[in-house]
Amino acid sequence: MTRPRSKQMTIDEVVAQLTDGMTIGIGGWGPRRKPMALVRAILRSELKDLTIVSWGGADVGLLAEAGKIKKLIYAFVTMDSVPLEPNFQAARQNRTIPEICEWDEGMFQTGLLAASQRLPFLPMRAGLGSDVLVNNPDLKLVASPYADENGDFEEFVAVPALKLDVALVHMNRADAHGNATYLGPDPYFDDLFAMAADKTFVSCEQIVDTAGLTTDVPVQRVLLNRMMVTGVVETPNGAHFTNCVPDYERDEKFQKHYAASVKDPEAWAAFKERFLSGDEAAYQDAVKAFHAEQD
Amino acid sequence: MTDVNSTVTRAEVCAAAIADAFAEDGEIFGSPMGTLPMLGARLAKLTSNPDLVMSDGESLYLGGVPPIFAKADVVEGWIPFRRVFDVVAYGKRHVMMGATQVDKHGNQNISAIGPFEQPKRQLLGSRGAPGNTVNNRTSYWVPKHSSRVFVEKVDIVSGVGPKAAKEAGPAASKYNDIHRIISNLAVFDMGGPDDTMRLLSVHPGVTVDEVVEATGFELDIPSEVPTTREPDSAELMIIRNMLDPKNIRDREVPPVEATK
Numbered sequence: 116m117t118r119p120r121s122k123q124m125t126i127d128e129v130v131a132q133l134t135d136g137m138t139i140g141i142g143g144w145g146p147r148r149k150p151m152a153l154v155r156a157i158l159r160s161e162l163k164d165l166t167i168v169s170w171g172g173a174d175v176g177l178l179a180e181a182g183k184i185k186k187l188i189y190a191f192v193t194m195d196s197v198p199l200e201p202n203f204q205a206a207r208q209n210r211t212i213p214e215i216c217e218w219d220e221g222m223f224q225t226g227l228l229a230a231s232q233r234l235p236f237l238p239m240r241a242g243l244g245s246d247v248l249v250n251n252p253d254l255k256l257v258a259s260p261y262a263d264e265n266g267d268f269e270e271f272v273a274v275p276a277l278k279l280d281v282a283l284v285h286m287n288r289a290d291a292h293g294n295a296t297y298l299g300p301d302p303y304f305d306d307l308f309a310m311a312a313d314k315t316f317v318s319c320e321q322i323v324d325t326a327g328l329t330t331d332v333p334v335q336r337v338l339l340n341r342m343m344v345t346g347v348v349e350t351p352n353g354a355h356f357t358n359c360v361p362d363y364e365r366d367e368k369f370q371k372h373y374a375a376s377v378k379d380p381e382a383w384a385a386f387k388e389r390f391l392s393g394d395e396a397a398y399q400d401a402v403k404a405f406h407a408e409q410d
Numbered sequence: 411m412t413d414v415n416s417t418v419t420r421a422e423v424c425a426a427a428i429a430d431a432f433a434e435d436g437e438i439f440g441s442p443m444g445t446l447p448m449l450g451a452r453l454a455k456l457t458s459n460p461d462l463v464m465s466d467g468e469s470l471y472l473g474g475v476p477p478i479f480a481k482a483d484v485v486e487g488w489i490p491f492r493r494v495f496d497v498v499a500y501g502k503r504h505v506m507m508g509a510t511q512v513d514k515h516g517n518q519n520i521s522a523i524g525p526f527e528q529p530k531r532q533l534l535g536s537r538g539a540p541g542n543t544v545n546n547r548t549s550y551w552v553p554k555h556s557s558r559v560f561v562e563k564v565d566i567v568s569g570v571g572p573k574a575a576k577e578a579g580p581a582a583s584k585y586n587d588i589h590r591i592i593s594n595l596a597v598f599d600m601g602g603p604d605d606t607m608r609l610l611s612v613h614p615g616v617t618v619d620e621v622v623e624a625t626g627f628e629l630d631i632p633s634e635v636p637t638t639r640e641p642d643s644a645e646l647m648i649i650r651n652m653l654d655p656k657n658i659r660d661r662e663v664p665p666v667e668a669t670k
Contacts, residue, residue: 245567270579
């Protein structure tokens with residue numbers, strides 16, 4: 116029987132496809148279903164000068180702290196239960212990220228949609244009158260060619276396409292060909308990230324055969340079709356310490372430990388040594404040991 | 411059961427004032443951010459505006475009205491973030507956001523304190539405030555009224571006030587609707603001259619002078635300033651026994667006696 120090709124790969128094979136200066140979109144939302152195993156792999160790599168596009172959480176904080184980001188496009192960076200991400204805050208307050216683009220969070224969707232539809236921009240009200248336009252002087256306005264009910268030709272923000280070189284997303288299940296499901300409450304915008312990117316790499320909790328994707332799962336949960344996907348990598352607990360419900364909730368204890376460690380240079384050095392100095396397997400072992408100590 | 415006859419607390423006055431902000435909204439999506447807004451909007455749904463559409467703040471529309479921070483019992487729909495953006499643009503929404511700074515002209519800042527290039531204190535980022543304020547009704551909740559929050563001019567404009575919206579043109583002003591600004595001391599709208607903040611009522615036990623003292627710009631103050639109404643006994647029963655039996659509200663707005 117002929118089958119679509121397998122795209123299964125390792126974390127290192129994903130990172131080997133990334134190069135300096137790339138624009139990388141990171142899926143998920145804040146502290147929810149982030150491709151953290153792939154983010155950790157970037158932290159370990161020699162990659163630099165990245166443009167990061169993210170509805171941000173600790174992914175942004177960690178990459179900023181590691182000096183990987185040349186340009187950041189974000190609307191917020193938060194870990195929810197810890198509202199302000201301390202590494203991101205420090206990066207902003209010490210001005211260590213050379214280029215900063217703070218957008219409205221809905222503008223992100225519009226920018227990704229434009230890229231996914233191969234349009235240079237899409238019009239939107241968001242941004243008008245706010246400092247988003249002041250602080251992003253590259254954002255231009257576009258006039259409606261149609262008069263409104265008052266005879267005005269309204270001027271909108273022309274949200275530029277957020278064209279990505281690479282999208283990284285984390286899903287609950289995928290097959291080896293790149294079809295993938297989310298089993299939690301929200302798809303976020305992972306399909307848009309995938310369609311806005313030249314290459315999309317999907318990490319997932321578990322690789323199953325294609326039929327297994329829709330066993331007891333409605334087909335509407337198959338968010339990604341394989342034609343949008345370049346590579347698939349199985350990374351159990353790979354969204355840690357963000358959530359990946361129903362597989363697991365956010366690791367609040369670990370998140371607190373992360374946030375507290377960042378605020379003290381010695382504690383932060385110890386955190387990095389303990390959790391971020393080895394590969395993904397070492398990370399997962401260190402997290403297990405951390406919880407064993409806590410219990 | 412909490413005694414419904416005991417003294418009405420400041421948090422309960424705020425809950426009723428917030429409920430009143432949602433009372434006339436009809437069948438639209440009420441999006442309260444924070445403890446008291448969540449309590450107040452749910453109070454509105456159980457009293458003045460049963461048609462209000464509410465979510466669990468994550469991805470589900472609530473069929474019933476569970477206590478604040480409780481899981482949905484009945485669900486009436488799906489509202490993941492992508493659909494929230496759809497509803498923002500559709501316009502049938504009233505969001506009540508927090509604000510680190512609000513200025514005289516009703517601009518709001520949740521982005522950062524200090525210069526944008528290198529803030530003294532980086533906050534969340536502008537989130538959805540720019541889009542909310544030019545698309546749907548927006549109110550602000552300030553649990554701790556002070557001249558550090560109510561400033562002459564915000565450092566960064568995240569949420570757009572009516573004057574800035576008008577200056578930005580019809581596409582910005584057409585749907586701009588800054589409805590109420592509610593603090594632990596008073597209720598305001600944007601009805602002052604030249605689209606400035608106007609004092610609508612002071613909470614019981616608060617004087618106009620106290621509000622003026624705690625505000626960093628000149629407010630529009632009518633000659634007669636009424637007192638914010640107290641919740642009635644039915645509302646107190648709902649607040650105390652149904653929506654917030656654990657009294658989470660007092661953590662956001664402590665009882666006045668305790669702070670003196």
